[in-house]
Amino acid sequence: MTAAPEQIDVLDEAREQVLERGVGLTEAQVLKVLELPEDRIPDLLALAHEVRERWCGPEVEVEGIVSLKTGGCPEDCHFCSQSGQFPSPVRSAWLDIPGLVRAARQTRDTGATEFCIVAAVRGPDKRLLSQVRDGIKAIREDGNDIQIACSLGMLTQEQVDELVAMGVHRYNHNLETARSHFPEVVTTHSWEERWDTLRMIRDAGMEVCCGGIIGMGETLAQRAEFAVQLAELEPDEVPLNFLIPNPGTPYENYPVVEGAEALRTVGAFRLALPRTILRFAGGRELTFGDLGAKQGMLGGINAIIVGNYLTNLGRPAQQDLDMLEELSMPIKALSQTL
């Protein structure tokens, strides 16, 4: 009688493959991680943390974001309170240049190295791009040397070139979810259109920031699919959001992602993306409360958005900075990023 073949533990595999060799998990492996029983989560997070330390180092990248143009977006991303297609209470607003300069200064004062200017649009028009240009100029005239990122929707090649000329060093454009799930979430544009913008950004030499939202009705298999599709893109940064069910949106009654599931996702994404900046973004307050944020930081995350988000509020920046100090995690300095 032969013994049954021994079940290979996916975390043992990951230790050799991801930690030792720096090779991200495959889709099937990510799925296995997402299906780990709850009592294996501490092992997963410990390994993900080791991977992050080994391939990214101990620093944490701190970023602030602000909405330059809020609401009234013509697209129909079903999670988004800024779509003009749903009865959301979010009204259109523009931030003026002095307000933008103040927001950049507030962000710099936290020790952050990244400031992301965001607009709720399908893609930028001339007015928006000129506002961004004037804004960046004013931020520099204020003596603020923080690195500037933008998130202005889908771009043409000409617009990509303009942003490079303005000194924008990173561009955020989220694929949001797995390719197979995207048509359920957005009908006004395609996953492939987003992918095309991302390729242009990469080819123009800007850093690529591309992530998504967990908890939009995707299956675990689709979550694994998404992690691997992101890995294929080789983004410099992946912001990980957890759905905030916002009033008026088609997803307003979706459940908040439960803490254990969110932590499994954090660990799995780190093991799929060993070298990427993995950022805690929106929704962590609802999903984790105050406790889980720390577990995430010790489970593969190496970047955070501090302060408020675009239409939702975050914890006060100081609370997160105190957490990093307590965890003895150094904040990435500007000089290291140049």
Added chain:
Amino acid sequence: MITTVYCSFCGKEEADGDHAFCRQRLSMIDPPRYCAECARRMVVQVTPDGWTARCSRHGELGSAR
């Protein structure tokens, strides 16, 4: 002084129904969206360390962080 008649999360009358969920959201991650005096949707700007919310009739409110 502001008379709170309407819930600034859902815009319905405070006296009408249960707003425990609304209050929880307002205490955690949401700025006010509806004017407490007249329930108009306000123009809200969130910034890294605060927010402002303006009602066309009752003026502007702001966070005091």
